[in-house]
Amino acid sequence: MKILITSGGTSEAIDRVRSITNHATGNLGKIIAEKCLRTGLEVTLVTTKTAVKPSPQNTLTIVEITDVASLAQTLEELVPTHDVLIHSMAVSDYSPVYMTGLDQVKNTQPIESLLEKTNAEGKISSKDGYQVLFLKKTPKVISMVKKWNPEIQLIGFKLLVNVSKEELFQVARDSLVKNQADYILANDLADISPTRHGAYLIDREQAYPAQTKEEIADLIIEKLLEKRR
Amino acid sequence: MKILITSGGTSEAIDRVRSITNHATGNLGKIIAEKCLRTGLEVTLVTTKTAVKPSPQNTLTIVEITDVASLAQTLEELVPTHDVLIHSMAVSDYSPVYMTGLDQVKNTQPIESLLEKTNAEGKISSKDGYQVLFLKKTPKVISMVKKWNPEIQLIGFKLLVNVSKEELFQVARDSLVKNQADYILANDLADISPTRHGAYLIDREQAYPAQTKEEIADLIIEKLLEKRR
Structure with a gap:
């Protein structure tokens, strides 16, 4: 099973010196990638120059992108040859x-x-x-994934700020349907601190809770392996 | 001689997720700080979370800031107790x-x-x-430095993009006068590549050229030590 993971955040240039970016560090994507690698899965990590990354290893390929246009181009190429896309990157709107x-x-x-x-x-x-x-x-890259590869398992991510659980779930389920995702990892910035990362892995019927980045990674991998059985 | 160095680039928040930033990595400031430390000088480095930094050592103090407001507050506190400010940080306009x-x-x-x-x-x-x-x-932090400490030696930095040498020198000298700086390190993004960093250290009469980040650091330290003699 070949796993494609995106992590970190895109930047959009204002001019050659300034850009608009977001506070994504790549931490969650790194932890997911490391757990996949330890499970024996082959990983391609699409990330940015400044994002934190797993240490180099044989079954890991790292591809660096900058902005939404380069992300779209890279994923269009990679999505058809992978079985899963875990799209944790914060993509500029x-x-x-x-x-x-x-x-x-x-x-x-x-x-x-x-x-x-x-x-x-x-x-x-x-x-x-x-x-x-x-x-x-910007064009919604996630909405093109299933067109590039209808067979791929797609895990999308939705980060909101200070909303109710109902709103978080509603926005996540809307994204699930619209992008034909298999799961959406829904989280609220208010539930994220250096020691905690509250989130829910959501499908059409259920919402599986997690309290840390490690639990999020475990949950995602568990669901992927279940589907394969 | 206590040296205050700023490095990296400030970010200005748009909301809790997005911000405007610049492509400064902190590399030049790191190299200057390391050379100062090796010369036996005491260094305070004001920088950002994502900037590259020298390894921890006894004569180095690192202070992290985020945006222009936090930079101004930090420098107002530190400038009076230092003999030199090397202000290489890319500050949001x-x-x-x-x-x-x-x-x-x-x-x-x-x-x-x-x-x-x-x-x-x-x-x-x-x-x-x-x-x-x-x-x-944003308020021009560099313009307040000599008010906070009239005795401090001030080295400002000016980065332009694709301008003539005449324009670069003119803008640098204007900045020298306006901010009562002792030197301005003037550089053009077009002269910066992974292996090269063309720049001029400019005072009221002269312009001293450098070709690499190491040469820039050497030049600045040489001039500081000359003035002390």
């Missing part, structure tokens, strides 16, 4: 289109004509007191 | 104020009234096709 001073925004009609512009300079000037950054929604 | 969908921006008059708003939610919703992020210029 939005990508910068154009950044300019507030005055230009106030003096442009209609405002959406600014979406046609791009910043030519390598480092956007920092003279204005206020700047305005226009961002465009 | 802008900090997020408010993020919203394009439709709200189009339907708001005047647009700058949105600058009074703040995002209450922990993770800003990702339903809109386009979002607009308003950013405010």
Whole structure:
């Protein structure tokens, strides 16, 4: 069984110096990858330069990506040759289109004509007191996985912040259906601390709880191996 | 002689999940710190969680900061008790104020009234096709250093992208005067590769060239020791 794991977080460049990123460290993906490797499974880990990674070993391949576009390209290539995708990477929702001073925004009609512009300079000037950054929604990579490989087992991840358990489960089940995922690992930032990582592995009927990153990894691997039997 | 060094890059939070950051790794600051330590100087390194760091040692103190506000607070405390500040950290120019969908921006008059708003939610919703992020210029921390300690030797850093040598020198000298710096290390991203780091250490009269991070570190330490004599 060949396991594809994504970990860490994508970054979207604003210019050659600045970018929008998220606080994902790659820790959870690393722990899942290490447990898979110890179980004797072959792992391809798609991650970023700054993410923490397992130590090199024969049955581990590491592929580094940067932004959503490079993630999509890499997964399109790798998904067809793997049996499972554990998609723990925090993928950017939005990508910068154009950044300019507030005055230009106030003096442009209609405002959406600014979406046609791009910043030519390598480092956007920092003279204005206020700047305005226009961002465009990125394509949802997870929604393409089952098109690339209808047979792959797909485990998606959903991180929300300070919501009720009902809302967390609802959002996770919506994602499950929409992306044809087999499981969604649903978690809330409020339940994550250095020593704890509360989460639920959700399928259409059930929600299996976990309290730590190790428990999350064990739970996911247990479910994958069950399905194979 | 007590040396204060900043390295890595600040991040400015958009919400509890996303932030704007820059590609600074902390590499140059680490090399400068290591050379100072080997020269027998006492070093305080102000850096970030993700930046690379020298290995722990008796004459090295490491202080971690996150955003411009925490950097300013930390330096205000440390600058008065140090003889030199080597400010190699990439400091964010802008900090997020408010993020919203394009439709709200189009339907708001005047647009700058949105600058009074703040995002209450922990993770800003990702339903809109386009979002607009308003950013405010951050206070220039380097401009406050000589107010906190008029006696400190200040080495500032200026990174531009794809400019002429004349423009690079002009911007560096403007920064030298405005911030009462003793030197500015001026560099252009186009001159930086994994094996090379072209830069000039600039004072009011001269520009001393360097080709690698090691040469930059040597040059800075040489100039500091010269001044002390």
